[in-house]
Amino acid sequence: MITHAMEDYLKAIYLLQKGEEKVSTTAIAEQMNVSAPSVTGMIRKLTTMGLIDHTSYQGVQLTEGGKKVAKEVLRHHRLLELYLVEIMGFTWDKVHDEADKLEHVISEEFEEKMSDALGHPTTDPHGHAIPAKDGAVKEVSYETLAEVEPGSFATVEQVNDNNPEMLRYLDNLEIVPGALVQVVAKEPFNGPLHLKIDQAEHFIGLEVAHNVFVEVSEKEAN
Numbered sequence: 001m002i003t004h005a006m007e008d009y010l011k012a013i014y015l016l017q018k019g020e021e022k023v024s025t026t027a028i029a030e031q032m033n034v035s036a037p038s039v040t041g042m043i044r045k046l047t048t049m050g051l052i053d054h055t056s057y058q059g060v061q062l063t064e065g066g067k068k069v070a071k072e073v074l075r076h077h078r079l080l081e082l083y084l085v086e087i088m089g090f091t092w093d094k095v096h097d098e099a100d101k102l103e104h105v106i107s108e109e110f111e112e113k114m115s116d117a118l119g120h121p122t123t124d125p126h127g128h129a130i131p132a133k134d135g136a137v138k139e140v141s142y143e144t145l146a147e148v149e150p151g152s153f154a155t156v157e158q159v160n161d162n163n164p165e166m167l168r169y170l171d172n173l174e175i176v177p178g179a180l181v182q183v184v185a186k187e188p189f190n191g192p193l194h195l196k197i198d199q200a201e202h203f204i205g206l207e208v209a210h211n212v213f214v215e216v217s218e219k220e221a222n
Helices: 005-016 025-032 036-048 064-086 095-102 108-117 164-172
Strands: 054-056 059-062 154-158 180-187 193-197 202-203 212-217
Touching: 005 025, 005 036, 005 059, 005 064, 025 036, 025 059, 036 054, 036 059, 059 064, 064 095, 064 108
Parallel strands: none
Antiparallel strands: 054 059, 154 180, 154 212, 180 193, 193 202
């Protein structure tokens, strides 16, 4: 039987795994905020169940079975986040923890009802891809806002959702998925970015800019 804790680990490994790269025990521990011995014990269980492949001193990879479980949990999580925002009126900085609690317990019928009510969405409130029912995921690699050259325009596609305080800050500046941002200037020596959004101008630090992912365009959209 796959426990809720196992599902959490599989989801964490899925989010950390890039292509065919192996994920280290240290990275999993940091992602899960648990001790290295706890990770080692869970890796042993998941390997025995055929949900991950583990190579000593190299890390782990999800098997096809592990990926299936991880993507199903992630589908629940991201649908729940969007449902909480669009239907229940939660702000986007409060939905991650709520979805973490609910993702393990909703039925497949509940999942489908949510998807129907939301019009079968493909992204969550933070711009991350929602896995389809069959497990297909359209993952796109974007530049960070910190990488955009001065004078360029960019459309916000995703933001990291692991810091509620940062999400509130971004929301206040209207740096949300779909927003068109112009990078007016970059101050030297890791200084802030000077941005223009509609008629408003803002300065944001590089830490924030590295957590905003964008699609760059050469000029302002009509």
